[in-house]
Amino acid sequence: MAQNQRPKSLLDSLGEEIIRILTPVSICMLLVVLLVSILNSSSSLYVTSSIATIAYSETGSDSSWDKFIGALLNSLVFVAVVTVATFILVLFFYLKCSKFLKIYMGFSSFVVLGFMGGEIALFLIEEFSVPVDCITFLVLLFNFAVIGVLAVFMSKMPIIVTQGYLVLIGMLVAYWFTLLPEWTTWVLLVAMALYDLAAVLLPVGPLRLLVELAMSRDEDIPALVYEARPVTHHDSASRPVQTRIWRERQNARLDSEDSSSLNSDLNSTVSIVQSSHNGARIARVEEGQVSQRDAELSAPLIDHRMDAQDGLSTESLMLEGMGLGSSGAIKLGLGDFIFYSVLVGRAAMYDFMTVYACYLAIVAGLGITLMLLALYQKALPALPVSIALGVLFYFLTRFLLEVFIVQCSLNLLMF
Amino acid sequence: MEASQSQASANAALNPHPNPNSNYTNNSNSILSSTPVWPTIDGPLGLSEEESLAYARRFYKFGYALLPFLWAINCFYFWPVLRHSRSFPRLRPYVVSSAIGFSVFSVILSSWALTFAIGGEHLFGSTWDQLVMYNVADRLGLTGWS
Numbered sequence: 001m002a003q004n005q006r007p008k009s010l011l012d013s014l015g016e017e018i019i020r021i022l023t024p025v026s027i028c029m030l031l032v033v034l035l036v037s038i039l040n041s042s043s044s045l046y047v048t049s050s051i052a053t054i055a056y057s058e059t060g061s062d063s064s065w066d067k068f069i070g071a072l073l074n075s076l077v078f079v080a081v082v083t084v085a086t087f088i089l090v091l092f093f094y095l096k097c098s099k100f101l102k103i104y105m106g107f108s109s110f111v112v113l114g115f116m117g118g119e120i121a122l123f124l125i126e127e128f129s130v131p132v133d134c135i136t137f138l139v140l141l142f143n144f145a146v147i148g149v150l151a152v153f154m155s156k157m158p159i160i161v162t163q164g165y166l167v168l169i170g171m172l173v174a175y176w177f178t179l180l181p182e183w184t185t186w187v188l189l190v191a192m193a194l195y196d197l198a199a200v201l202l203p204v205g206p207l208r209l210l211v212e213l214a215m216s217r218d219e220d221i222p223a224l225v226y227e228a229r230p231v232t233h234h235d236s237a238s239r240p241v242q243t244r245i246w247r248e249r250q251n252a253r254l255d256s257e258d259s260s261s262l263n264s265d266l267n268s269t270v271s272i273v274q275s276s277h278n279g280a281r282i283a284r285v286e287e288g289q290v291s292q293r294d295a296e297l298s299a300p301l302i303d304h305r306m307d308a309q310d311g312l313s314t315e316s317l318m319l320e321g322m323g324l325g326s327s328g329a330i331k332l333g334l335g336d337f338i339f340y341s342v343l344v345g346r347a348a349m350y351d352f353m354t355v356y357a358c359y360l361a362i363v364a365g366l367g368i369t370l371m372l373l374a375l376y377q378k379a380l381p382a383l384p385v386s387i388a389l390g391v392l393f394y395f396l397t398r399f400l401l402e403v404f405i406v407q408c409s410l411n412l413l414m415f
Numbered sequence: 416m417e418a419s420q421s422q423a424s425a426n427a428a429l430n431p432h433p434n435p436n437s438n439y440t441n442n443s444n445s446i447l448s449s450t451p452v453w454p455t456i457d458g459p460l461g462l463s464e465e466e467s468l469a470y471a472r473r474f475y476k477f478g479y480a481l482l483p484f485l486w487a488i489n490c491f492y493f494w495p496v497l498r499h500s501r502s503f504p505r506l507r508p509y510v511v512s513s514a515i516g517f518s519v520f521s522v523i524l525s526s527w528a529l530t531f532a533i534g535g536e537h538l539f540g541s542t543w544d545q546l547v548m549y550n551v552a553d554r555l556g557l558t559g560w561s
Contacts, residue, residue, distance in 0.1 A: 122557055126549045131532040133546040136524060143484040150485075156470060158492045159457050229460070 013231050018370055020228040021330045022363060024167050025337060029362070031171045032341040033348045033355055036178055039123050040349060071183035075191035082195065086206035093213060093221070106149050109169065109224075114145035116172045152224065159229060166226045170334050174341035178349065185346050186391065192339060193387035200381040211379055226337065230329040330370065336382045340366075343390045350398060353405065357397040361389035454503050456494045464503065467493065471509040478513060483520040486513035 062070070092101055118141050125132060148165045151157040177185065199205035214221045340362050347354035365386025373380050408414040455461030462470060474489040493510045496503045536543045544550055551557075 122552045129549065132528065132548050133531045134548050134551045136528045137548050143482055146482055147484045147488060156462060157488060159460060161488065
């Protein structure tokens with residue numbers, strides 16, 4: 001309505017960029033909440049075994065202190081595994097084994113999309129008794145997985161397809177994480193936030209090493225990262241963003257690490273995102289998370305183990321952290337998507353009130369991180385602020401707010 | 416933020432530009448012909464014409480490996496090529512063949528799936544129970560989680 005010549009303020013473009021990164025995060029969280037509320041309506045009696053529960057398997061009858069100690073041990077193991085995986089990634093990157101990393105990442109993402117996606121699809125089919133036959137299902141699943149692998153890092157695809165697949169991968173891994181026992185999940189989230197902080201900001205942190213290595217060599221780091229579409233401006237005196245080509249993401253790779261043990265396969269996702277060749281913008285990538293699956297050498301069991309895959313280790317590199325792309329677009333690591341969604345999914349297992357509170361807390365944290373990013377212009381960990389606020393608000397809501405609201409509703413004061 | 420710009424940007428955020436001409440101040444296209452400059456749906460963020468040829472051909476060929484979704488992606492990605500029938504003559508055969516291939520495949524698959532779903536046990540008898548996915552999953556123990 002105002003004249004066209006009114007100079008665009010920072011607020012216009014910043015708001016647009018924030019929306020473009022908030023939308024996929026919100027969609028991922030929404031999908032995980034939906035999955036959790038559909039599929040977990042019956043309490044599952046079995047606990048999935050994985051690396052995250054290797055130290056201690058939580059059962060319902062332990063005391064709180066035992067559960068807490070067990071969860072702490074589990075998280076320490078997990079963080080240690082992730083650290084080792086990241087250092088191995090740094091090593092591979094240092095030795096320039098890019099082809100190996102790329103193949104491994106492709107393999108991992110195929111397994112994540114194919115097997116985890118297939119399992120969740122089977123859950124949904126059983127839940128709703130969809131009369132689909134196995135031939136159709138297999139064809140569709142195969143297509144879905146192959147195109148996902150191509151879209152995420154092998155070939156150039158429509159931007160919306162790539163973004164959609166990244167969100168789907170985040171959703172699948174996040175749903176898997178919500179199957180962990182409760183105390184373990186919360187302590188794990190806090191531990192990963194602390195690890196993220198350390199790995200990105202400390203000079204000895206693996207992610208920082210990786211970013212510096214990549215910048216000194218002027219290469220791109222292999223990683224899974226979500227890059228928002230750059231904001232174009234319609235001014236005649238527009239910035240060069242308008243004509244800049246979308247950055248070729250040949251470095252997105254998945255990193256996986258082979259576990260040597262018989263019975264556990266590690267899926268470590270470490271992703272590092274690196275961006276910007278221009279000096280001013282720095283891309284930051286963080287390391288991803290580790291998801292593990294236990295592989296049984298025997299036939300698939302019907303008990304609480306996950307489905308058997310002999311000797312498969314899937315690792316995907318996910319990114320945690322934010323940075324600025326070479327075209328100025330904001331990049332957010334896939335690990336961030338995953339851990340935010342895990343938090344909200346776990347909140348959904350309690351009640352929807354906690355979901356709303358945690359969602360708002362996470363979005364606020366993300367906004368703060370974006371502002372810090374604009375302020376410091378370097379790669380920053382995106383997990384700590386959001387996870388801290390999310391966990392805080394979950395416990396406050398669960399223990400304080402709910403009582404208040406329930407009493408108000410029961411006495412017809414406020415609904 | 417002005418409402419019009421925010422809406423345009425919001426549309427741009429969620430949908431790829433369906434009409435690449437809106438971004439350009441380049442006025443070499445007349446109002447009548449409106450041949451697009453960019454062959455991909457991403458506009459300036461997508462591929463140039465030479466790279467597009469290689470991609471279109473590769474998508475088309477790999478689609479024969481039981482990957483009809485690749486054909487669908489081909490059509491979606493090069494939507495401006497399909498829409499403007501006289502543009503990009505080198506790309507057009509691949510994209511059109513992909514479109515035809517995808518339609519044929521989807522007709523075949525959906526007719527089979529619908530027959531299976533609607534016909535049910537009346538049509539297939541006992542083999543329906545053997546083919547339907549939730550039974551297969553139970554038999555093979557694929558959903559051993561819960």
